[in-house]
Amino acid sequence: MSKHNQRQEYGKTLVELGHENQNIVALEADLGLSTMSSLFGKEFPERYFEMGIAEQDMTSFAAGLALGGKIPFVNSFAVFASGRAYDQIRQSICTANLPVRIVGSSSGLSDFGDGATHQAIDDIAIMSVLPNMTVLTPCDGIETRKAVRWAAAAEGPVYIRLSRNDLPDVFPENGEYDPKKPVVVREGTDAVIFSIGIMIHEALKAAEMLQTEGISVKVVHIPAVKPMDEAAVRSAAEGAKAIVSCEECSIYGGLGMQLSYIFRGAGIPMEAVAVMDRFGQSAHSHAELLEAYGLTAPHIAEAVKKALK
């Protein structure tokens, strides 16, 4: 299975979009060599705004560019793009429903070395709570390309959550991209796992593990944690005897809580795999953190069995 890096695929797609549409502009707060917005800057220096380490100004400045008819992509690490500039996103962008795209790079625990200050476990919640905002949670490099293209044409604000590290290809290369449409990645009959972002990879491993124990699990990827098509999500779980949510962010305000609302009254046992109200910390690998925070396949498999009991 080949691998891609979401940041690289994002950067390359942004350059393609820049060639296709003169109105695409990008803003960066001195992390361009990591977010890969630098690729756009190299190709289109006049449309690349290096704002310095000033995320709040960058975000409102992007609102001004959007009001001038531009299609801005705002870049930083997810923790700063969403958190440092939260009020600017809320006030300058979302109340006016402006088409600004905020790209949160190195999200979740994927910036493993930098520790709690750099690990976004709260971005999903604080971006989802904003009216007008769409929150895209692509699972691999292929989907990232599609999500970025979709975002470029969207009418309102969009937050795109990207991971730092290489990821196996999972999303169907030729499949259509509709952020509201759940993507069934693996069929199964006993339980269903819903996941966002990179958690699809652990979810698939968990399904494989459970298969050897005679438990058939369906794995469904949610391309956008917000807005979700409730009816489509419910129908994806039809016949399932248990539901497990998987996300590399806080349990508060994430996928699990949304699903518990969507499945209200359905009487299906549910479990959640998420960051349980803790900040991140430094480690030598992303995998080490995923394990320590209970986000790997064995934990997901346990959650499925618990829900099926």
Next chain:
Amino acid sequence: MAISLTAARDLERNANHIRRDVVEMIGVGMAGHLGGSCSLADIISVLYFHTMHHDPKNPKLPERDRLILSKGHAAIVQYAALAECGYFDKALLKTLKNFGSPLQGHPDLRKLTGLEANTGSLGQGVSIAAGMAASLKLDQNPARVFVAAGDGELAEGQIWEALMAAVNFKLDNLRVIVDKNGLQATGKTVDRFPIENIAGRFEAFGFAVQEIDGHNIQEIVEAFEKADQVKGRPTAIIAHTIKGKGIPFAENVASFHNGTLTQELYNEALEVLAKREEALL
């Protein structure tokens, strides 16, 4: 270039109409941002009735000059000017803050024609204006962007981020107006942070700076003209103003930042403005 005395008097009358609309919008018994709206009224009058290129019949004219109130709480002064210019029926002013009204407590461009940005959370308007100015430059559009901030608002750190960006991107189509009325919601600005030398601070950041009397029509007109001569960097106009200007009982009184008028004070304000109107005829 100085404008004629008649033209200056007309702009003063427009400012007086704007102040009257502001008082009528606030009405009796309801809180409203009287002080910071009246301190801006003369500048707003000059912008909408003299300096800015705009067309109320074509509010989205691509070449229009833009005005953003970073101090969004003074929205009513902009609503009054837009109504006086004919962007919408003046009767709409009476609906201020009514449920469902396009005249929100702070400017909402999705609801009311003629507004250029959503502001209200202080400190963000200069950044928005700078981004807008940058987009105009990319399009080689000659329009200018005016943005008004309060002196109390300068406590917001984002303002200074925006100033650095505006200088870095050489946004000579941007005019930052500081409505230096010296008061904020609960007292004097200088008692909260040292802000005596605003002009020096803007100069140190790389702006072309002018200091004017923000209630002198000729000075306001000429300041905007001089700003057009500056190339390669943005202009700041530090306007010395009086909070509540034109309404004697509210002048330099912090409590009228978002104060409430009794029936007596409401009548008094409208009488003063009516007398001023007669004097300007």
